[in-house]
Amino acid sequence: MLYRVSAAWARVELWCASFLAVCVTLLVLLNVVTRTTGNALFWVDELAIYAMAWMTFLGASAALHHRSAVSVTLLPDAVSPGLKSALLKTVDIVIFVFSLSMVWFCWLWFLPLDIAHAGFDVSTFQSKTFNFIYAEPTSTLGVQKYVFWIVMWLFALGAALHSTMHLISGPETKA
Amino acid sequence: MSPVVFLTALFISVPVAIVLIITSIWYIWESGNTVLYDSFVQKMFAGLENYGLLAVPLFMLTGELMNEGGMTKRLINMARVFVGGFRGGLAYINLLANMFMAAIIGSATAQIAVMSRAMVPAMEEEGYDRGFAAATTAAGGLLAPVIPPSMMFVIFGVLAQVPIGDMFIAGIIPGLLLSLAFVLVITLIGWSQQFPKGTWMPLRDAKHALIGALPALLIPVAIIGGILFGVTTPTESAAIASLIAFLVGWLVYKELKPNQLGEMFKRTAVNASMIIFMISAASVFGWVIIYEEVPQRLAGLITAITSDPFMFLLIVNATLLLAGMVIDGIAAIILITPILLPIATGNYDISPYQFGVVICLNLVLGLLTPPVGIGLYIASSMSETLPGAILRALWPFLLAVAAVLILLSYFPSLSTMLI
Numbered sequence: 001m002l003y004r005v006s007a008a009w010a011r012v013e014l015w016c017a018s019f020l021a022v023c024v025t026l027l028v029l030l031n032v033v034t035r036t037t038g039n040a041l042f043w044v045d046e047l048a049i050y051a052m053a054w055m056t057f058l059g060a061s062a063a064l065h066h067r068s069a070v071s072v073t074l075l076p077d078a079v080s081p082g083l084k085s086a087l088l089k090t091v092d093i094v095i096f097v098f099s100l101s102m103v104w105f106c107w108l109w110f111l112p113l114d115i116a117h118a119g120f121d122v123s124t125f126q127s128k129t130f131n132f133i134y135a136e137p138t139s140t141l142g143v144q145k146y147v148f149w150i151v152m153w154l155f156a157l158g159a160a161l162h163s164t165m166h167l168i169s170g171p172e173t174k175a
Numbered sequence: 176m177s178p179v180v181f182l183t184a185l186f187i188s189v190p191v192a193i194v195l196i197i198t199s200i201w202y203i204w205e206s207g208n209t210v211l212y213d214s215f216v217q218k219m220f221a222g223l224e225n226y227g228l229l230a231v232p233l234f235m236l237t238g239e240l241m242n243e244g245g246m247t248k249r250l251i252n253m254a255r256v257f258v259g260g261f262r263g264g265l266a267y268i269n270l271l272a273n274m275f276m277a278a279i280i281g282s283a284t285a286q287i288a289v290m291s292r293a294m295v296p297a298m299e300e301e302g303y304d305r306g307f308a309a310a311t312t313a314a315g316g317l318l319a320p321v322i323p324p325s326m327m328f329v330i331f332g333v334l335a336q337v338p339i340g341d342m343f344i345a346g347i348i349p350g351l352l353l354s355l356a357f358v359l360v361i362t363l364i365g366w367s368q369q370f371p372k373g374t375w376m377p378l379r380d381a382k383h384a385l386i387g388a389l390p391a392l393l394i395p396v397a398i399i400g401g402i403l404f405g406v407t408t409p410t411e412s413a414a415i416a417s418l419i420a421f422l423v424g425w426l427v428y429k430e431l432k433p434n435q436l437g438e439m440f441k442r443t444a445v446n447a448s449m450i451i452f453m454i455s456a457a458s459v460f461g462w463v464i465i466y467e468e469v470p471q472r473l474a475g476l477i478t479a480i481t482s483d484p485f486m487f488l489l490i491v492n493a494t495l496l497l498a499g500m501v502i503d504g505i506a507a508i509i510l511i512t513p514i515l516l517p518i519a520t521g522n523y524d525i526s527p528y529q530f531g532v533v534i535c536l537n538l539v540l541g542l543l544t545p546p547v548g549i550g551l552y553i554a555s556s557m558s559e560t561l562p563g564a565i566l567r568a569l570w571p572f573l574l575a576v577a578a579v580l581i582l583l584s585y586f587p588s589l590s591t592m593l594i
Contacts, residue, residue, distance in 0.1 A: 109213060
């Protein structure tokens with residue numbers, strides 16, 4: 001069950017990441033066209049960078065489902081199958097701890113309960129917590145930056161989902 | 176404890192990016208500076224806010240498009256026109272085609288995969304030893320990260336904060352030098368083994384081959400010309416290159432269909448996110464490097480051994496050859512640049528361009544050396560040759576790369592002359 005949820009979520013992540021790769025390409029091309037015609041659009045670069053950041057974190061989370069991230073496999077490849085599966089289980093535990101830390105760090109940064117307690121009033125929240133996350137603007141887009149930072153939640157929760165799946169299912173789970 | 180956590184996690188095969196992140200988490204915990212956790216995720220995001228990084232997915236896309244777009248065989252045909260008639264013609268064709276490809280594709284593994292499939296069977300058919308054919312192709316792939324555009328240079332440029340366009344230009348002479356070294360190797364082997372005779376193409380066919388390859392050549396012209404003349408940034412030239420690759424593959428060569436694009440963008444997203452995520456992880460790992468003053472400490476050790484920049488580069492080369500054998504090249508660049516670059520520029524007054532060219536070429540060698548030489552295994556599986564057979568024929572090429580590395584380390588002007 002959990003495997004199916006994780007696989008379905010990884011598919012969504014990859015679909016979104018592919019779409020964002022299209023966006024990155026089109027935005028940079030748009031930049032070339034507008035710049036050569038003398039009508040440079042100042043917001044395109046920043047948007048392209050955020051699209052790339054979203055693509056990266058969604059893709060990185062999906063890579064945890066597929067176990068496709070770059071790693072040094074010298075040792076697991078050299079040891080007996082029994083020891084290898086023990087090592088890979090340890091890796092699953094490490095990645096699980098990593099993903100929980102990411103969720104915790106997102107919590108520390110976004111402080112969702114505190115902003116709710118402040119009635120979603122940013123200035124009350126800031127005077128209480130000295131956390132200025134909800135006030136930081138983007139340079140050119142006219143949107144608050146936390147809108148783009150939300151991808152870190154998606155990454156943290158996606159990583160938590162995929163790593164929990166690997167932790168409780170056997171090593172024979174198909175990637 | 177942090178170094179123990181780092182090495183243990185790395186060697187039990189935790190993904191490299193996550194190794195960097197958990198080492199940083201551990202280090203912050205140990206040093207009691209836990210207020211950094213509040214901005215940990217922000218730092219990871221901020222590590223990606225770099226315009227130059229946009230070139231990574233775009234160059235990958237260009238590679239994907241030209242793999243599917245029928246450009247490889249046209250470039251091989253064009254190479255045939257120039258060097259096909261010499262004894263050992265196909266070996267030179269292989270090398271020349273690899274040079275053209277290197278000017279379009281930025282990644283050695285991608286290039287080795289495409290070229291092995293295209294060249295090894297053709298060379299074997301004409302009577303070359305299969306191991307030698309695969310070794311020539313694999314060595315040719317090493318040109319990809321040196322001849323612009325190069326994925327490794329993009330990443331080095333971002334980390335070292337030097338203009339990526341200048342980094343590309345710095346790679347031109349080293350790339351030609353490396354090609355020349357490979358030509359010498361092939362010629363020397365040809366003398367001892369009597370390669371099959373080549374045949375020159377009839378004039379009509381040659382004209383046909385040249386015209387066929389012209390549209391594909393638009394890509395390197397757009398990339399290198401755009402950067403050299405300052406018309407486009409490397410990121411923009413990468414986008415233009417992908418557009419040309421698509422239009423040529425679709426409308427001119429008619430081998431690419433728009434409905435293949437979805438799958439290509441997916442592969443681009445998967446591969447690019449893997450690399451860019453490592454850069455994000457490296458930005459939090461930067462805390463560890465800075466607070467622990469790793470470069471300063473290491474500099475203290477190395478400057479006690481030598482004050483000569485050339486000796487320093489030789490030591491770096493020897494160390495990185497070992498590192499490149501176990502760690503993927505791009506991961507190694509991400510790990511090593513923040514530590515060694517300040518020493519190279521600060522203590523030894525080495526140009527960042529020279530340093531970048533030397534470490535990128537050095538680390539890419541790891542692709543062809545066991546135990547984790549991905550390039551070697553790709554060449555092996557694509558050409559159905561045993562890795563051992565390729566390695567036996569590969570060592571003269573590896574020696575040639577080592578010689579070029581020494582030259583590049585000794586003469587800084589080879590890298591900095593054109594900038």
